[in-house]
Amino acid sequence: MVQYLVGSRASMLAKAQVREYLRPLREQFPAVTFTHRVILEGGDKDRRSLVSDVSAVSGGSAFSSEQEAALARGDVDVVVHSLKDLPTSNPPGLMLLPPPGREEVSDALCGSTLAGLRKGARVGTGAPRRAAQLLAVRPDLQVVPIRGNVPPRLKKIETEGLDAVVVAVAGLRRLGLEHAIGEVLPLELFPPSPGQGALGIQVREDKAAVREILSTVGDAAVDAQVRAERAFLAELHGGCSVPVGAYAQLRADGKLRLFGQVTSLDGAERVSGSRTGPADESEKLGAELAADLIDQGANSILDEARAATAIS
Structure with missing residues (x-):
């Protein structure tokens, strides 16, 4: 019997994502055994050893490098x-x-x-993007840096006297915590992190047999969406430490619409735009939209954000 080892982080959400991913694979390939293996990342082993804000770790490597090394x-055969x-x-x-579908x-x-939210309310988030977007809409808010997995962040409403916290809808749904949602934030004002809601299925290039089996559950439409979003982020040289949001949607006519936004850390400045093009040119679409925002002054906003994050 063929066995594939599937790696992920140790969090409840990571384990839920693995279960979600393996469900259709186990149905399609009953002769294959898929075994889950937990891999501890630097950010999981000792959160206190990180800089004061997880978001300052550019590119999210504190939560992916150990898995990639394994x-x-x-x-492991796939992460x-x-x-x-x-x-x-x-x-x-x-x-x-290609990701296997996508959550909200x-x-x-x-x-x-x-x-x-009352005037001056305390809202928790560890993401500069979310903090910036909140302040752009409600400059009176006091944004409180928080870290941790989804359930501990929700508990901070009580334990740290917060009025609210911002969390991805996808994580809440995958953990069965939809009841905690007070409001789903509008996409045009709060565009998410590129790739949010999608799984990143990472394999070795030289493992053709693994790729062949795992590719059967890939979703081409979702792949086009996330490629556009990630190309947009890459062109802006962005990572977790900068306030960049983007989302792509496949229209009824088969074309892809990509919306992107860059916001200053204090919420005072925002540049945004959208582009529509063929789904099979998604990465080109992302690069073109990034160029549009650069023309609007996105680079100066991002340079200030990087400098502020480095100082903090």
């Missing part, structure tokens, strides 16, 4: 990531397969609605 060594946590380029010898891409406010 994959490169052959310790299931949250795609938004992955850098926009793969290490040599590794590649991403939006962020959610938990504990309240935007309109229900």
Whole structure:
């Protein structure tokens, strides 16, 4: 019997994502045994050893590098990531397969609605993008840096006296915590991290048999969406430390619409735009939209954000 080892982080969400990914594969390939293996990342082993804000770790490598190393060594055959946590380029010898569908891409406010937040309310998030977008809409808010997996972040509403926290809808749904949602934030004002809601399925380039089996559950439409979003981020030289949001949608006519936004850390400046083009030219679409925002001054906003993050 053929056995494939599937790696992921240790969190409840990571394990839920692996179960989600393996469900159709186990149905299609009953003769294949898929075994889950947990791989601890630097950010999981000792969160206190990280800089004061996880978001300052450019490209999300604190939550992907150990898994990528295990994959490169052959310790596992595939790694299931949250795609938004992955850098926009793969290490040599590794590649991403098309994601198997996608969860809701939006962020959610938990504990309240935007309109229900009192003046000066304390809202928790560890992401510069989310903090910047909140301040752009509600400059009166006090954004409180928080870290941790989804359930601990929700608990901080009580334990740290927060009025609300911002969490990805996808994570809440995958953990069965939809009841915690106070409001799903509108995409045009709160565009998510590129790739949010999608799984990052990473394999070795030289393992053709593994790729052939795993590719059967890939979704071409979702692949086009996330490629556009990640190309947009890559062209802006962005990572977790900069406030860049984007989402792509496949229209009824088969074309792809990509919306992107860059926001200053204090929320005072925003540049945004959209482009529509063929789905099979998704990466070109992302690069073109990035160029549009650069023409609007995105680089100066991003340079200030990087400088502020480095100082903090």
